[in-house]
Amino acid sequence: SQKIEQNSEALNIQEGKTATLTCNYTNYSPAYLQWYRQDPGRGPVFLLLIRENEKEKRKERLKVTFDTTLKQSLFHITASQPADSATYLCALASGNTPLVFGKGTRLSVIA
Amino acid sequence: DGGITQSPKYLFRKEGQNVTLSCEQNLNHDAMYWYRQDPGQGLRLIYYSQIVNDFQKGDIAEGYSVSREKKESFPLTVTSAQKNPTAFYLCASIPQTGRDYGYTFGSGTRLTVV
Secondary structure, eight states: OOEEEESOSEEEEETTSOEEEEEEEESOOOSEEEEEEEOTTSOOEEEEEEETTOSEEEETTEEEEEETTTTEEEEEESSOOGGGOEEEEEEEEOTTOOOEEOOOEEEEEEO | OOOEEEEOSEEEEOTTOOEEEEEEEOSOOSEEEEEEEOTTOOEEEEEEEEETTEEEEOTTOTTEEEOOSBTTBOOEEEOTTOSOOOEEEEEEEESOTTSOOOOEEOOOEEEEEO
């Protein structure tokens, strides 16, 4: 069956460091992968999308990579700040199918 | 400002009662989705609609029902057949399917069985 795994439930890092979150998938051939941020009690907010034929995407302090051979995406936040503390979700889809979400990684940036 | 409005923010249901969660969007989006989120869990798809007057079951549709009579509205009814309805419910939309749009989510409804 299709499975999406985000490397850890929680990740703590020091302010100013780079946070790296991992999303692995099995039994799936997604056309694209998306990353979302979710704050407690709120709906997810779309951050970045990367397509299967793209290796890397950047947006300000965010960078996403997509390796279809390893079936893995890495999500980086450089120069992290306490305001970056949130849960980050990865999601996959192809064609018309709805997004399938991972369980998320809760990031805490410590000042 | 365009967006998705979910109401109410908090909802309490008694055993055996049906309740309806509202989802309204003014984005002119064709496709709408309902997801359920439990603590420590990812979002699980309940129902989705790609166009008015059409909808499909998701992975966990049992005990739920939807309608899509208007483009801007996609209400979700949690019936008494849903045995464990306590969860955070999220509605989302995109302009159309077949393209890789990011989803726009509402702020959610937290449903609790009392």
